[in-house]
Amino acid sequence: MIRIAISGCGAVTQLYYRPALQALCDGGEAMLAGALDPDRTAAKRLCDAFPDARPVGSLDNLLALDIDLLVVASPPARHAEQACAAAAAGIAVLCEKPMALTVADAERMVAAAKSSSAPFAVAMVRRFLSQPRTIREMIAGEALGKLQRIDIFEGGRFDWPIASPAYFDPKRGGGGVLEDVGVHVLDLLRWWLGEPDTVRFADDALGGVAANCAIHLGFGPTEVAVRLSRDWYRPNAYRFTGERGWLEWAIHERDELEQGSAGETVGAIVPERDGQCAAGGYEQAIAAQLRAMTDAIRGKAGGGLVSAEDGLQTIRLLDQCRQSRVPMAMEWL
Amino acid sequence: MTRIAILGAGGFVGNRAVEMFHLGGRRQVVPVVHRAAALALASRFELEGRVANALDEVAMARALSGCDAVVAAVAGPPATIVGMIAPLAKAAERAEVRRIVYLSSQMVHGYAPEPGTVEGSPFPRARQTAYSRAKIAAERTLRVASAAAGIECVILRPGIVYGPRSRWTGGIADDLLAGDAFLLSGAAGVCNAVYVDNLVGAIDLAIDHPEAAGAALFVNDAEALNWADLVEPIAAALGIERDAIARPTLAEALASGPSWTQRKVIPPAKRAFRLLPRGLAHSLRKVRPSAPAQADPPQPHFSHEMALLQSSSVRLLGNGQAERLLGYRPAVAHRDAMRRSLAWLRFAGYPVA
Numbered sequence: 001m002i003r004i005a006i007s008g009c010g011a012v013t014q015l016y017y018r019p020a021l022q023a024l025c026d027g028g029e030a031m032l033a034g035a036l037d038p039d040r041t042a043a044k045r046l047c048d049a050f051p052d053a054r055p056v057g058s059l060d061n062l063l064a065l066d067i068d069l070l071v072v073a074s075p076p077a078r079h080a081e082q083a084c085a086a087a088a089a090g091i092a093v094l095c096e097k098p099m100a101l102t103v104a105d106a107e108r109m110v111a112a113a114k115s116s117s118a119p120f121a122v123a124m125v126r127r128f129l130s131q132p133r134t135i136r137e138m139i140a141g142e143a144l145g146k147l148q149r150i151d152i153f154e155g156g157r158f159d160w161p162i163a164s165p166a167y168f169d170p171k172r173g174g175g176g177v178l179e180d181v182g183v184h185v186l187d188l189l190r191w192w193l194g195e196p197d198t199v200r201f202a203d204d205a206l207g208g209v210a211a212n213c214a215i216h217l218g219f220g221p222t223e224v225a226v227r228l229s230r231d232w233y234r235p236n237a238y239r240f241t242g243e244r245g246w247l248e249w250a251i252h253e254r255d256e257l258e259q260g261s262a263g264e265t266v267g268a269i270v271p272e273r274d275g276q277c278a279a280g281g282y283e284q285a286i287a288a289q290l291r292a293m294t295d296a297i298r299g300k301a302g303g304g305l306v307s308a309e310d311g312l313q314t315i316r317l318l319d320q321c322r323q324s325r326v327p328m329a330m331e332w333l
Numbered sequence: 334m335t336r337i338a339i340l341g342a343g344g345f346v347g348n349r350a351v352e353m354f355h356l357g358g359r360r361q362v363v364p365v366v367h368r369a370a371a372l373a374l375a376s377r378f379e380l381e382g383r384v385a386n387a388l389d390e391v392a393m394a395r396a397l398s399g400c401d402a403v404v405a406a407v408a409g410p411p412a413t414i415v416g417m418i419a420p421l422a423k424a425a426e427r428a429e430v431r432r433i434v435y436l437s438s439q440m441v442h443g444y445a446p447e448p449g450t451v452e453g454s455p456f457p458r459a460r461q462t463a464y465s466r467a468k469i470a471a472e473r474t475l476r477v478a479s480a481a482a483g484i485e486c487v488i489l490r491p492g493i494v495y496g497p498r499s500r501w502t503g504g505i506a507d508d509l510l511a512g513d514a515f516l517l518s519g520a521a522g523v524c525n526a527v528y529v530d531n532l533v534g535a536i537d538l539a540i541d542h543p544e545a546a547g548a549a550l551f552v553n554d555a556e557a558l559n560w561a562d563l564v565e566p567i568a569a570a571l572g573i574e575r576d577a578i579a580r581p582t583l584a585e586a587l588a589s590g591p592s593w594t595q596r597k598v599i600p601p602a603k604r605a606f607r608l609l610p611r612g613l614a615h616s617l618r619k620v621r622p623s624a625p626a627q628a629d630p631p632q633p634h635f636s637h638e639m640a641l642l643q644s645s646s647v648r649l650l651g652n653g654q655a656e657r658l659l660g661y662r663p664a665v666a667h668r669d670a671m672r673r674s675l676a677w678l679r680f681a682g683y684p685v686a
Binding site for chain 1: 373374503
């Protein structure tokens with residue numbers, strides 16, 4: 001039985017890891033040994049749902065629980081320190097996104113992962129949704145002909161149940177729309193298309209963290225325009241335009257992918273669930289990712305997991321965005 | 334420099350007040366929201382946001398500590414609109430806040446007010462909604478509670494507040510794109526509107542002017558506007574011809590159904606397979622049409638609220654109280670306000686030409 005501990009008992013743990021852990025524990029495949037959070041009440045609340053789990057007050061105490069896997073779901077500023085300590089102790093790591101706040105921290109994590117005998121993965125949960133997998137196959141198979149462009153909009157009022165305003169503290173990191181949603185988008189784009197040749201980035205931060213941003217990327221002949229927003233809803237969609245047709249993923253809104261040609265909708269594709277991925281819900285995708293991690297610990301394939309090296313490339317791209325940052329035009333301001 | 338708490342800083346007007354006060358540099362801004370996530374917009378600035386439930390007097394007093402005045406721009410259901418007032422007044426007293434500027438609404442005079450309505454006119458019993466009844470109750474409670482607490486209060490009654498992030502700008506664009514926008518036929522279509530920056534300008538004045546204490550003031554743009562002045566510039570920017578905007582009568586608008594037929598005509602799903610590469614089709618569980626074929630033309634869904642508002646024929650000019658007591662003169666002309674609103678629509682991702 002895989003012994004798991006979790007660092008960070010905030011929203012992602014309460015909403016997603018808790019039911020995923022529950023399913024693994026109910027199936028007798030794993031057990032939660034302990035949890036760590038500066039808010040001891042949150043750690044206790046999580047542990048109360050698992051008979052063998054106990055809240056602890058320090059990372060050292062958590063790693064001393066004879067665990068096989070540490071899920072790092074703490075604030076991003078703590079990821080590198082905690083993940084590296086676990087890896088150094090020979091404990092497998094599943095680290096929530098963003099993997100790290102700086103390229104240097106991510107490189108440190110890669111080094112720790114390489115020197116560890118245990119698996120190390122970055123939790124990029126969208127790769128466990130069925131739609132991105134189908135999109136990847138369709139792009140690789142040139143289902144739309146040569147891919148000309150991708151237009152992405154993800155937005156709406158920010159309603160993630162964060163615990164405190166500290167989430168938005170630039171020093172703690174992770175609080176801006178780029179680090180939150182953008183890291184998912186950049187990871188998927190890299191997964192689908194490889195590394196971009198060109199990067200342009202603009203956001204609306206004015207001394208704090210951005211609520212809106214625009215990213216323009218060039219992947220060879222394919223242009224990508226990404227618009228992320230926390231203040232106004234527009235239909236959330238990934239639209240792929242190729243020589244022979246188009247494909248649309250209405251993320252968060254529909255499970256199906258719509259496909260058509262020359263402006264005409266011809267059908268909706270319901271991507272297959274193959275055991276490694278989940279249609280629609282993030283809850284199922286987190287569970288699939290966690291199961292892949294326990295498989296990897298058992299020496300099985302662990303398909304779909306994002307390696308530390310792969311995660312580092314996304315952090316580098318995130319950093320490129322920040323380095324090329326210009327302010328968004330806001331004439332009304 | 335005065336320190337101003339802005340309740341409802343995550344909302345449309347509250348957020349704009351945060352932006353203008355902070356960027357203006359004359360005021361120290363304390364954004365106050367009911368949950369931490371609502372600080373997403375205020376956190377674009379280096380500001381200390383505070384979290385407090387508007388119904389919790391103790392938490393609110395902590396949030397208001399050190400502030401000279403509070404701007405109450407909290408949105409919410411009727412129970413919150415009314416229920417927050419007494420705790421707010423007590424919290425302001427505890428925190429030694431000097432003045433509350435409360436954002437009410439011209440809706441307290443009904444969605445189609447009587448001719449001659451001024452700020453002091455009695456609230457009509459007819460033509461009220463749950464929202465406007467709540468605002469009436471909130472105003473009355475505020476007067477009593479603030480007097481008991483020894484706090485000054487100023488009540489501002491804007492009408493339709495438009496501009497960046499307004500439902501009366503973005504929402505109209507959504508309706509236009511969906512084919513649901515309309516201008517009532519046979520109605521005057523008077524729109525008592527104020528551009529959000531002009532409203533924040535009035536709030537700014539209301540924080541300080543001693544003569545305004547206890548007053549309730551209409552806040553409008555300088556121009557006499559109709560609904561067409563809000564809808565048609567947005568339509569033009571979206572490439573929608575003026576003639577393409579529906580012109581139902583009030584009865585027709587109110588009779589429109591709650592949902593509307595999907596417009597797309599979907600050919601057989603099997604055509605989708607032809608676009609897929611060999612070897613991929615087997616990995617798809619199924620391919621099916623997005624929607625059944627529809628022979629009938631689409632039926633628009635007209636907002637009943639919009640229809641009732643457009644039925645108004647009365648301009649709420651008031652009796653110049655805002656100008657006399659605050660020195661309020663709208664700084665942004667409607668033409669410029671629409672230019673800025675269209676710039677925001679482009680920013681927000683609308684297909685503005």
